[in-house]
Amino acid sequence: MIPRFADIHAPLSFATRSPDATGANDSEPVAMTTGPSSPLSAEALAAIDGIATRRDLSRWLATACRIAGAPHFLLVATMGDASWQDERILASNWAYDLVHLIGVDHILCLAEGEHTVAMGAPATRVLHAANATRSAQANDTLGEYGLAAFCSLELRPGPRHYHLVLAAPSAGDLKSERLGELQMLSSYVLSRVSKTLFASDVSDALSDRERECIHWVAEGKTTDEIAVILGLTSNTVNSYLAHAIQRCGARNRAMAVAAAIRSGAI
Amino acid sequence: MERACDDERRAAPEPETALHCDAETILDAVRQARRLASEAGAAFYGIFADDASQPSICIDSEFPKVSANSRRICAADQPWLRRQARPLEPVWWHDESRPPNNGAAGRFALARNIAALTPSLPGVALPVYCRTGSGFVVFAGHSLKLDDKTLCDLHLRCFPLFDAARTAVELRPGSVDSLSGREVQCLQLTADGRTSEEIAALLGLSVHTVNRYLAASTQKLNAVSRVHAVAKAIRMSLVE
Numbered sequence: 001m002i003p004r005f006a007d008i009h010a011p012l013s014f015a016t017r018s019p020d021a022t023g024a025n026d027s028e029p030v031a032m033t034t035g036p037s038s039p040l041s042a043e044a045l046a047a048i049d050g051i052a053t054r055r056d057l058s059r060w061l062a063t064a065c066r067i068a069g070a071p072h073f074l075l076v077a078t079m080g081d082a083s084w085q086d087e088r089i090l091a092s093n094w095a096y097d098l099v100h101l102i103g104v105d106h107i108l109c110l111a112e113g114e115h116t117v118a119m120g121a122p123a124t125r126v127l128h129a130a131n132a133t134r135s136a137q138a139n140d141t142l143g144e145y146g147l148a149a150f151c152s153l154e155l156r157p158g159p160r161h162y163h164l165v166l167a168a169p170s171a172g173d174l175k176s177e178r179l180g181e182l183q184m185l186s187s188y189v190l191s192r193v194s195k196t197l198f199a200s201d202v203s204d205a206l207s208d209r210e211r212e213c214i215h216w217v218a219e220g221k222t223t224d225e226i227a228v229i230l231g232l233t234s235n236t237v238n239s240y241l242a243h244a245i246q247r248c249g250a251r252n253r254a255m256a257v258a259a260a261i262r263s264g265a266i
Numbered sequence: 267m268e269r270a271c272d273d274e275r276r277a278a279p280e281p282e283t284a285l286h287c288d289a290e291t292i293l294d295a296v297r298q299a300r301r302l303a304s305e306a307g308a309a310f311y312g313i314f315a316d317d318a319s320q321p322s323i324c325i326d327s328e329f330p331k332v333s334a335n336s337r338r339i340c341a342a343d344q345p346w347l348r349r350q351a352r353p354l355e356p357v358w359w360h361d362e363s364r365p366p367n368n369g370a371a372g373r374f375a376l377a378r379n380i381a382a383l384t385p386s387l388p389g390v391a392l393p394v395y396c397r398t399g400s401g402f403v404v405f406a407g408h409s410l411k412l413d414d415k416t417l418c419d420l421h422l423r424c425f426p427l428f429d430a431a432r433t434a435v436e437l438r439p440g441s442v443d444s445l446s447g448r449e450v451q452c453l454q455l456t457a458d459g460r461t462s463e464e465i466a467a468l469l470g471l472s473v474h475t476v477n478r479y480l481a482a483s484t485q486k487l488n489a490v491s492r493v494h495a496v497a498k499a500i501r502m503s504l505v506e
Contacts (some may be wrong), residue, residue, distance in 0.1 A: 045375045045414070085400070104274030119396075119425035156395045156425065157354050160454070160506040181415070184422045191354035252498045255459030261500045 029063045029233055044185050051193050058091040060189060061164070068182045069175040070166035072147060076111040077198070078161050083263070090162070090198065101141050106133040111163040115153045121185060124176045125152050142167075149174060152181045158193035210244040213237055213266045293399070296329050298427050300407070303327065309407030310387060312336045313431040316349045316400045316420065324401070324431040335384045346380050346391075349400055349503045356421055357382060358390045366408055376414045392421045395455035397447060398432040400503070445504060449483040452476055454505040457496045 017040040044064050051057050057075075065073040075091040092099065099107065110132055115125040129143040142148075149171035155162040164186055168174050204210065206214065209230075216226045223241070227234045239251065250256035260266045269304075295313075303311040312326035312335065321335040345351045347390045356377040363386045389406025405425040412420065445453075448469075455478060462480070464472040480492055487502075489495035501503045 014283065097310075107481055118423045121426070158395050158506060160502060161395070180422050181418055184418045186356055218497035220490035220497075222491075251459035252461070254456050254493045257497050258457035258459075258500055259494050261497060262506070 042211060048185075048189055048192065051189060054091060054197050057197060061186065064091045065164075065187060066165055068166065068178040069169045069173045070151070072167035074107065074111065074167075076163045076165065077110060078163075094167070095145065098141070098145050099212065102133065102138045103135075103208055106135055106138045107165075108151060109133055110260075111152050111165050113152070114116065114218055116163060117156050118154050118184070119156050119180070120180075124151060124174075124179055126171045126174060128171065137260070151179065153179060153186070154195040155183060155187045155190055157187045157189075157194060160194070162190060162194075205247040206244055206260070210240050210247070211260075211265055213240040214244050214257060214260050217241065217253055218261065219266055268495070276328060291430060295427065295430040295434050298430060299403075300327075301419060302423055302427065306405050306416070307395035307407060307409045307411040308311045308389070310335055310384060310405070312388070312402065312404045312441065313341065313428060314339065314401045315428075315432055321347055324435040326503055335406070338385075339383050339423055342383065344383070347383075349394060350501075352393050354395070354404070355393045356390055356392050356417055358387045361386055374412075374414055374417060377488070379472075381439070384390070390420075392417075392424045394424050394428040396432065398429050401428060403428060414457060445483055445486055446479075449479045449486070450499075452479040452485050452502055453496060453499045456480065456492060457500060457505050464491055 017105070043058070044067070047060055047063075051060055061073050061075060065071075072091060073092065073095055074094060077088045077090050082249055089099065089104065110127070113127075115127050129139050129148045129150075132139050132142055132150050142236040146169050147167040149168045151166045151168065151174055153164045155164055166174060166179075212230060213226055216229060221229065223234050223237050225238045226232075230237065232240075239257075244260075245251075245256040247254065248256040252258055257266075282334070283458075299313060300310050303309075310327050310333065310476045314322040314335070314336075315324050316322075316323040321340055323332055324338045325332050328336075339347070342352045346357060348433055357375045357380045358374055358394055360466070361381040377390060380391075383389065383404060384406045387406040388408065388410055388414065390403055390410070391402050392402045394400065404418070451469065452465055455468065460468070462473050462476045466476045467472075469476070480495070483499070484492055484495040487495045487498045489498050
């Protein structure tokens with residue numbers, strides 16, 4: 001399986017902006033300068049409107065994190081956001097092979113451990129590479145890649161929350177006075193873009209009959225009741241629903257209903 | 267651990283005060299709120315939690331009473347007050363009875379302008395999504411002193427404030443907000459296509475417990491089936 005973040009990773013050595021991030025479609029909608037005195041909020045805010053793709057989001061986060069002193073970041077979804085563990089890493093500029101060397105499970109521990117900084121929490125807790133994960137080997141690898149200090153910020157843009165893991169060559173690089181601002185602004189950004197960037201669109205995929213059936217399932221009706229309502233046989237209703245579940249890319253009725261409501265299909 | 271305590275607290279019998287509050291923690295929440303209000307230069311503050319369709323007041327600046335401003339906000343008919351239509355971005359408004367010249371609460375790059383929630387008082391409202399639920403915090407007053415940077419800082423500190431206030435004050439029993447953290451979590455995972463067995467494994471609970479949480483949330487949402495409960499919860503923005 002190929003993880004989704006493969007297309008947005010950047011080499012570890014990037015200084016200002018990775019070469020692959022400047023290519024293709026864009027006219028630099030999320031350009032920010034990174035001067036030491038630049039206020040995070042004003043420039044970061046001005047750039048929020050330009051975020052339209054995952055790559056834009058990734059670049060925005062990379063720049064904002066760099067202003068806060070962290071050259072490397074990982075954005076992790078809370079449990080349940082995706083079926084596969086690998087898909088929980090939504091954006092990152094870690095070296096692709098590093099993510100695999102460490103292992104996604106260890107990275108998730110790094111994101112969600114007790115050291116996580118809650119929204120508005122007074123103290124910032126920094127983890128050092130020596131005890132970043134429970135695996136000594138993984139910790140050594142992080143050190144070899146020049147990642148020595150980590151900080152995991154909780155983001156609560158809505159009912160679903162996320163973790164933003166910052167990584168820096170040394171603990172002194174992380175600007176603790178900027179982390180709160182980074183946490184809040186990143187939450188604003190996710191509040192704006194998470195629905196469009198992280199949700200699959202099923203609104204056009206469903207036929208009218210499938211939509212009707214899903215609509216009644218969402219109203220709590222059973223297959224037999226839907227058959228009576230629509231004047232069909234139960235078998236036909238079940239087959240419509242099976243198709244609808246497939247087209248939503250869902251695993252069962254509950255997930256299909258959730259996807260259909262999120263996309264506005266019903 | 268925290269969640270388990272939370273569930274126990276919710277299940278405890280209602281205290282017999284009019285306000286349904288936990289006296290030890292509520293004073294702490296009031297102190298926190300007053301400190302933030304005075305730093306922002308706000309004469310009025312109010313912490314509101316999302317209820318079935320309208321916000322409910324937890325604590326405001328006239329604690330232990332409820333001010334007329336808060337009552338008006340709870341009864342107001344503004345789209346922004348419904349949680350489905352509320353992004354995380356702060357909103358601000360100016361005093362509608364005066365011409366908007368000395369925009370003390372104006373010109374935020376970070377916030378959107380909406381129709382006044384508190385007539386004759388300029389103010390800001392900051393949405394929050396916390397472990398204990400969702401809602402928003404209002405600060406208003408003629409001498410409100412805020413810019414984008416302080417607004418951002420204020421917003422961040424509203425998260426622990428809301429958790430403190432929401433834990434201390436029980437809303438009306440029977441409202442959908444009485445879904446516990448675990449129940450919401452199970453519903454969210456169900457909406458993500460997980461089976462009870464998978465949820466049990468992910469949360470480290472037994473399948474039976476997961477099913478009990480889901481049955482309880484189905485009942486609280488007045489739904490007839492699990493799928494119906496998921497649909498209702500998504501439409502009410504209890505889960506995503």
